[in-house]
Amino acid sequence: xxxxxxxxxxxxxxxxxxxxxxxLPKNWVTARGLGxxxxxxxxxxxxxxxxVYAGSTAxxxxxRRVVEVANDMEQEHLFRRLxxxxxxxxxxxxxxxxGRMSARTREVVRNFAQRMIGPEILEExxxxxxxxxxxxxxxxxxxxxxxxxxQMVRAMQADAMAAFRGRDASIARDVIERDWEVDRLHWxxxxxxxxxxxxxxxxxxxxxxxxxxxxxxxxSRVLERIADHAVRIAGTVAILGREPTPPKIVDALERMATRxxxxxxxxxxxxxxxxxxxxxxxxxxxxxxxxxxDQILRExxxxxxxxxxxxxxxxxxxxxxxxxxxxxxxxxxxxxxETPIRVSETGEPPAxxxxxxxx
Numbered sequence: 001x002x003x004x005x006x007x008x009x010x011x012x013x014x015x016x017x018x019x020x021x022x023x024l025p026k027n028w029v030t031a032r033g034l035g036x037x038x039x040x041x042x043x044x045x046x047x048x049x050x051x052v053y054a055g056s057t058a059x060x061x062x063x064r065r066v067v068e069v070a071n072d073m074e075q076e077h078l079f080r081r082l083x084x085x086x087x088x089x090x091x092x093x094x095x096x097x098x099g100r101m102s103a104r105t106r107e108v109v110r111n112f113a114q115r116m117i118g119p120e121i122l123e124e125x126x127x128x129x130x131x132x133x134x135x136x137x138x139x140x141x142x143x144x145x146x147x148x149x150x151q152m153v154r155a156m157q158a159d160a161m162a163a164f165r166g167r168d169a170s171i172a173r174d175v176i177e178r179d180w181e182v183d184r185l186h187w188x189x190x191x192x193x194x195x196x197x198x199x200x201x202x203x204x205x206x207x208x209x210x211x212x213x214x215x216x217x218x219x220s221r222v223l224e225r226i227a228d229h230a231v232r233i234a235g236t237v238a239i240l241g242r243e244p245t246p247p248k249i250v251d252a253l254e255r256m257a258t259r260x261x262x263x264x265x266x267x268x269x270x271x272x273x274x275x276x277x278x279x280x281x282x283x284x285x286x287x288x289x290x291x292x293x294d295q296i297l298r299e300x301x302x303x304x305x306x307x308x309x310x311x312x313x314x315x316x317x318x319x320x321x322x323x324x325x326x327x328x329x330x331x332x333x334x335x336x337x338e339t340p341i342r343v344s345e346t347g348e349p350p351a352x353x354x355x356x357x358x359x
Contacts, residue, residue, distance in 0.1 A: 024052075043204040051200035065090035071102040078105065082112045083187060086119065089133075089195040093119065096128040115180060117188040142206060142216050145189045149223045150268055152182050154261060156230040157321065161257045163234050164314055165250060167242065175234035182227040189220045215335050219271060222328045226264065229317035229324075240310040252296050253314055259289060260322040267328035274336035282329035289322045 010022045029035070032054055043051040067085055069078055085093055095101075095109050109129045113119045118135040156175050163171035193213045196203040203210070263282045270279035296315055300308055 041201075043201060051204060053201060063090065064092040064094060066094045066096060068096050068098070069105065071097050071099075071105050073105070075104070075108050078108050079112060082109065083116075086112075086116055087187060087191045087194055089191050089198070091133050092122070093131040093133075094128055095131070098127075100126050101128065115184055117184055118191075140192075142189055142192055142208065142213070145185055145192070146216055146220055146223070149182055149185045149189075149220060150264070152178065152185070153223050153227045153230065154264070156182070156227055157257065157261050160230040160233040161254065163237050164240075165254070167237055167240065169237055172234040172237040176231050179227050179231045182224055186220045186224040190217060193217045211335070211338055215271070215331060218331050219268070219328055222324045222331075226321045226324050229321050232317045233314050236310040236313050239306055239313070241306065243305075243307045243310070245307065245311065246299070249296060249299055249311060252292065252299075253311070253318065256289060256292060256296075256315075256318040256322070259285060260318050260325065263322050263325035264328070267325045267332060270329060271332040271335060274332070276333050276336050279329040279332040279336070283326050286322050286326040289319065293319050 010024075013021050015021055034040075034054055038054065041053055043053075065085060065088070067081070069081065073081075082093075082095070095105075097105060106124075106129060109131070110121065113121055113131055118133045119131040120134050122130045122132040124130070156178055159171050160175045162168065163175060192206075193216070196206055196208070196213055197210070203213070206213070208216075263285050266278055266285075267282045269275070270282065293315060300311055300315070303311065
């Protein structure tokens with residue numbers, strides 16, 4: 001045996017005609033309460049490693065998370081705490097208060113359960129609410145979640161610009177309300193990744209590597225940020241009101257919006273195909289957008305009041321959306337360098353479970 005830096009080396013031995021065996025570290029075996037005759041499970045990973053684990057050793061106490069909160073806690077702070085607990089991925093979450101839970105606290109917990117994917121109220125007492133995750137650790141492939149996020153963000157971008165162009169308050173409200181759908185998908189994906197990083201068995205079922213999980217989580221965060229800027233554009237409808245907008249500026253902003261949306265599509269496609277040239281084109285497009293922004297800023301220099309404020313918000317959000325797309329393009333380049341697509345003998349890349357088509 002060799003031991004270095006916390007790693008234990010074991011020589012492969014051969015017994016019989018075709019069986020290979022490896023001994024296990026004694027400390028690992030005894031720490032898990034295992035002994036001779038117990039069964040271990042092996043899971044090959046996409047990166048070539050092998051995960052070894054015993055049968056489920058989790059106790060009901062380990063699967064149940066008890067969170068003590070105060071009735072006078074700020075509602076927003078409580079909601080954020082519940083999101084953090086949700087991302088941690090416990091199957092059962094019990095929210096308790098000292099003494100009777102106030103109607104205000106109980107309403108926050110119920111609102112949280114309605115907004116998130118998975119949690120359902122299992123039981124309620126005077127002092128607590130118990131939530132159960134009914135969807136489990138791996139109900140939906142992470143690339144599928146990311147693809148759905150992208151579809152929603154693209155629609156929000158288009159509708160936000162339609163609301164701005166037509167001063168349509170109803171479309172603007174719809175964009176703002178849909179932001180919650182993107183948020184809940186992002187939190188759901190983050191919960192999936194957290195569970196996979198904590199449990200090798202879940203990671204194996206995802207058919208993804210650790211770098212893949214990190215990449216998709218970063219991509220999801222980018223999409224969530226772009227959705228926030230679509231909401232900001234929709235919010236300018238209330239600022240501008242019926243204030244007339246110069247057609248020249250509107251046309252220029254429309255062109256920026258089109259380029260930002262196309263840049264996001266190209267960035268996601270390059271993430272899937274590991275196309276460095278396409279990713280670099282997105283980065284170059286972001287630099288070109290800066291020049292267009294400067295031209296619009298010169299036009300805005302002569303504007304005042306609500307018109308100047310509203311148009312500046314739209315301009316900034318479109319710029320940020322394009323630069324978030326360029327962030328995604330940089331992630332795509334990093335992924336392409338780290339794990340290039342393997343080409344088969346026929347010259348075709350193999351199908352991959354982690355593909356994220358941008359459509």
